[in-house]
Amino acid sequence: MHNLRLILEYDGTDFQGWQQQPDQRTVQGEFQKRLERLYGTPLRVIASGRTDAGVHALGQVVNFTAPHTMPLDRLHQALNGMLPPDIAVGFIDEVAPEFHARFNARRRFYQYHISYQKHPIGRQYAWYMRRQLDMNTLQQAAKYLIGCKDFTSFCVAAYEKENRICEIFSCQWETKQHGLVFHIEGNRFLRAMVRSIVGTMVEMARGVRPATDMPRILEVQNRQAAGESAPPHGLFLEKVIYDEGLPGG
Amino acid sequence: MHNLRLILEYDGTDFQGWQQQPDQRTVQGEFQKRLERLYGTPLRVIASGRTDAGVHALGQVVNFTAPHTMPLDRLHQALNGMLPPDIAVGFIDEVAPEFHARFNARRRFYQYHISYQKHPIGRQYAWYMRRQLDMNTLQQAAKYLIGCKDFTSFCVAAYEKENRICEIFSCQWETKQHGLVFHIEGNRFLRAMVRSIVGTMVEMARGVRPATDMPRILEVQNRQAAGESAPPHGLFLEKVIYDEGLPGG
16 A cells, blocks of 8 residues: 655646546546556545636645555556546655645645736636736735635635635735736635635726725625636646645655 | 738637638638628638648738728727637738738748647647657758758648749757747748658657658658658747738837
């Protein structure tokens, strides 16, 4: 029995998110199916977190218990050969038996991409909007999110009933050629949280509401107080950090 | 009557190439349909050249005769709003009545992208191969293509029966992170020519045949002498240059 950890990259476009569901194409479903074929036995893969339908991952971290030994480079090649073109394994290592990709994750990093130009090439990976956003408003709104806060207002209703407190270590907007990237780093994220944060900040930057609304939105703990969710195709799970750092260095 | 010139970007993935065909989704078909709706009259769009099914364009140049006046920025916005997400207009100007996007094009630039890593994000835009290619062989093979040559051996049979002489001004391979890009600049290109050139060079770099075969392949003027065509999704029409330079500077 070996506890193996893997970094996965996937294009979320054609997936109904991470979590396995009957009759749906999901990343977990497609990945487990290949692993089970390879090992000839049912297996269960644990991810650092579930990504929603349409959300991409550059560095999702997962683990599973391998029933028998296989050289890691052979496993790596075999999996990439078997997996569909929209999922790839970037790295594999063997970890302590108690390692758990979700429970042991310390910091999760997300990116959200916005494009101001209509670019057919790569349109699957950014939210296109014609009018430019006010950068000062965006940065101001982002600052209110840092620290330990209750994110109920940015959480899909009826989900995660218990603890909705997340610690945001850092978040900022970066100017890119013809667009923007929002970077956010936290200990955990609730369902659709980054997308509803981005959607709310975009409304502020468009002047629909002031950036100074942010503390009040957090305080009322009500999803109705926040703005609409940004579309999933601009969002990337960038990387996940554990006690000992980033898997693979 | 105004002769308008436009630069188009498109993602070739879901098109059966540039040229309009009944019951097929083509770039020309989708583009003309929008223009005709906008002007309320049948129109014909001329491109610098036809791109094959699956081939992308960053800077395809087209022209058409507009039956009535419309401010160019309004036309630009209207078209981008009407066009599907996989076609965009990047630039428009009015040109002399005799300008013809194909006949007046002086230099056409293509890029071919190869990736050595399985990357789900952006996999639509590069040919993925696991084993690295010998760069010296690739560069050596490319050098034989420069100058005025008959490219019958790199042309789809039964197509373009007449003049198959093209002048290649420059071509070279560039090393990129986790892959390569082939750049080629010529006065004209035959159908599937860049893809069969790339496919043949890849066979050489894999040791299937020596790079020194290139002069003989050109000389025999027979498609059977060359290698298989590289897949279309790695190929981009980058830009087209006219007597007065690149449209839009």
